[in-house]
Amino acid sequence: MGRVFSQSERLTDAMRSVFVELLVHGPMSRAEVARRLALSPSALTKVTKPFIETGYLREQLTGEGPSTVGRPSQPLQVDASRMSFVGIKLTADELYAVRTDLAATIQEETQRTLIDHDIDNVLGQIAQTVADLTEEDRPLSAVGISLAGTATPSDPVVHTSPFLGWSQLPLARLVEEAVAVPTVLDNDVRALTAVQQWFGEGVGHSSFALITVGAGIGCGMVIGDRLVTGRSGATGLVGHLAIDDRGPMCEQGHRGCARAYASSPAIRRSVATALDRPELTFDDCLAMARDETRDGHPVARRVLDEAGTALGQIVATVANITGPELVILSGEAVHMYEVCADAFQTALARHTHWTSTPVPVVVKPFAFNEWARGAAVTALQHLLLHR
């Protein structure tokens, strides 16, 4: 009992892939799994047995499915409650955390304001958060931490974090020592991409790109069923893509830079400045652009059209270069999409290479705890794939 995922017992390739297949592609009969993974039926009996004995897999009550010929199948389902993960997203001044089960469903969440950026204090706050989220009788399987920057699970060191003021900090190891649970560190956008890959819109696609809009613009990619991790963790750096050379300017002094057009602070600033109304919020701007009575306020309308155009060009550029099956649009500010959909689609079509059809785009609503959930999924993936 309980020895299947213990560190002593090593999973075979077949066991791992069968379990992941069932976790990601929902309840499925042994026969179905065997077909999808090109395994023999007998292998499935053998491989699933220990999982069922230890409770990680359960045989579903035979569903009242559409009756077919032959013996009805016996769907297998992962018991998501058998494991818990904590995911933590670090920002400059906050710490967002969630506890999820094996299916990445959020069970509990917290938030904490960082006292300061002193490492020991942050470690203390992380340890406290993990302790608070851990249930009495159910030990954590792994902890995931995500932040902006170039960390990767294989090089779990914060090399330089401008906003936290750290450099060369082996954060994963320090947290692991503090909480005594295996800990994985990864870039925040890549963590979000992992969520989409296993539990979101990316399921069933061997390649897709995730574009996030919010305080900045991010991009994560899955190519050939694998999450892309570039040279020293640097991938998807679309935030400063040159849209034109006359537009608004970003903090780095780039004229017509993507984030100067399409990030939520830039949008807010453009409208507020043009109207000399510094109190306007981002959502105010969206409301003004949406305003039906006069076809939208002209300033907000223009700014959002330009934002949509920039986003469309970003998506087209990423799609032209990497050729994903799908692009997922998400992030704290995705709800701006409905206000600039026309401009977006026009720009997407315009910048898509003429020999291709525009890539399918899915808009994925964003909840504020998705970042932390991403960290949890990173931990989960790491545990299931690399242990």
Place this chain on the structure above:
Amino acid sequence: MGRVFSQSERLTDAMRSVFVELLVHGPMSRAEVARRLALSPSALTKVTKPFIETGYLREQLTGEGPSTVGRPSQPLQVDASRMSFVGIKLTADELYAVRTDLAATIQEETQRTLIDHDIDNVLGQIAQTVADLTEEDRPLSAVGISLAGTATPSDPVVHTSPFLGWSQLPLARLVEEAVAVPTVLDNDVRALTAVQQWFGEGVGHSSFALITVGAGIGCGMVIGDRLVTGRSGATGLVGHLAIDDRGPMCEQGHRGCARAYASSPAIRRSVATALDRPELTFDDCLAMARDETRDGHPVARRVLDEAGTALGQIVATVANITGPELVILSGEAVHMYEVCADAFQTALARHTHWTSTPVPVVVKPFAFNEWARGAAVTALQHLLLHR
């Protein structure tokens, strides 16, 4: 004898990976291969034996290497002459072909002008070319065909070829029937990328991008040791990347388009038009820009600076998005690099995301038969990996 690569005997994973390791990473001792592939030493004795017996691997005379402690190693080398491949590159009016050995060394080459685009005639010319290149006593192992477009080895159909006027043509199957040798079809840029991956600058890198300049601008990518094949074969479409919105125009009506700045016909046209000298060739333009006596002809100088700037921006964009370890610059017109290196490097640095360092760039001189060689390597890779 000779049964190792016969279609009846299937290679095990270990055999395949050992053979490819030795082919790609040069002569190596068994012990070294074992370490690199995480296999046991005994596995290497066992796996190597049939290859040596059949002559695909040879034990090298113990090299006079720097003497070390312990028993000297016995380097193993692939006998490249044991297999032959024919690679064919199709363009609108020519057919370029080479025969290579297992190490992708060109043994013989031909060129043929296409009579017309009638499929039977083209098939006839291909069959004749293959027959001409085949040696009496050494049968071909595979034939590779490459052309511009969206074909891939897994979907070996020419869906639409604007310049050849074909659509939905199962070219690989037809050629295979005509020449009675396994045939692989792939996109031309991806084929070139395959050459770099196994026999060029990409060796030893798990990710890199290849940017080609010539009649157009192409881009092939290896990510996580795998050649990227996008949605229906469409990847690396950087030719129409928007550089600015005021520059020269391409055939698709894009202002400031990458190929309107940096393709060799566009460069030639810009200089020729500005000077009203239609007879100027591309190489004339390079010579004028290089002209030491007056720091280069001002028109040619300016056009090439702008071309270099565009190229730098393309490379930076690709690198920002996919994060390759290396970028290889090649194509029929790469020799223009030396004339615009400064502008290129400036633009590369300028457009590289500020959190990264510019990606290392290698310039790879190009011979006209590299395209056909690429086709041969595609066939070779397919034979070794997917059989």
Place this chain on the structure above:
DNA sequence: GTAAGTTCGTTCACTGTGTCAAGTAAATGA
């Protein structure tokens, strides 16, 4: 209501790939 057909899942003997442990080979260095 029975038989035939179909698909799902299990059992058990077996194949075959790669490992482990032990031993041999060939050099250096003291």
Place this chain on the structure above:
DNA sequence: TCATTTACTTGACACAGTGAACGAACTTAC
């Protein structure tokens, strides 16, 4: 000379996954 180091080989063995035969549980045809 002998210890030490590294390379390679050999043969017994472990064990993951397969194949074939079989039992289970349903639908459909007559």
